[in-house]
Amino acid sequence: MSCSRKIILVAGSAVVATLVGMGGYAVVAAGDAATVQTAQMSPADTIKERQELMKGQGKAAKAISEFVESGTGTAEDVGKHAADLKTSAGQIAELFPAGTSIDDNVAKTAAKKEIWDDFDGFKASADKLGELAGALEEAAGGGDKQQIADAFGAMGKDGCGGCHSKFRQKQE
Ligand code: HEC
Numbered sequence: 001m002s003c004s005r006k007i008i009l010v011a012g013s014a015v016v017a018t019l020v021g022m023g024g025y026a027v028v029a030a031g032d033a034a035t036v037q038t039a040q041m042s043p044a045d046t047i048k049e050r051q052e053l054m055k056g057q058g059k060a061a062k063a064i065s066e067f068v069e070s071g072t073g074t075a076e077d078v079g080k081h082a083a084d085l086k087t088s089a090g091q092i093a094e095l096f097p098a099g100t101s102i103d104d105n106v107a108k109t110a111a112k113k114e115i116w117d118d119f120d121g122f123k124a125s126a127d128k129l130g131e132l133a134g135a136l137e138e139a140a141g142g143g144d145k146q147q148i149a150d151a152f153g154a155m156g157k158d159g160c161g162g163c164h165s166k167f168r169q170k171q172e
């Protein structure tokens with residue numbers, strides 16, 4: 001039995017999407033508001049799900065960096081990726097239920113136990129990403145390449161990096 005477990009990122013206020021997967025989670029996204037219900041997912045599935053979300057964030061960040069570094073794509077594309085990142089930032093905290101740290105040994109994960117020692121701090125880091133992705137979206141709307149580069153740099157450093165440095169195990 002196979003079932004798709006993709007988180008849908010929906011940008012744009014006109015779009016409302018609802019999906020209930022066989023694993024028992026639902027994603028509802030309308031404009032900026034998004035909720036992921038993970039109540040019935042196993043810890044291992046939740047870990048997989050959040051790693052997929054992070055991979056999606058990695059892809060979006062890579063596409064933006066290609067615009068900044070070598071002019072690939074358009075400022076409008078950057079705006080779309082930034083909007084997606086803003087949405088996914090709002091989904092992060094829910095994908096980190098207790099019992100899914102490295103120490104819990106339920107699946108391979110880089111989630112440090114510090115996340116649950118300071119869950120408010122973790123949530124604040126996710127909010128920070130949302131804020132900085134919003135600023136990047138705004139810069140992209142203005143179309144000024146230097147401003148886009150600056151906003152992207154800030155998002156990478158204080159958004160992604162700000163959380164990873166505290167809460168994600170260092171990669172080899
Ligand atoms: C609020 C904290 C937080 C923020 C913000 C955050 N991450 Fe992560 N990220 C994590 C944690 C924790 C993991 C480890 C997850 C796991 O292994 O279960 C992770 C893992 C990843 C991974 C590895 C996924 C895999 O294949 O296992 C990538 C890629 C990644 N993040 C990219 C990003 C990018 C790009 C951004 C910014 C746009 C970002 N992250 C923002 C906490 C965060």
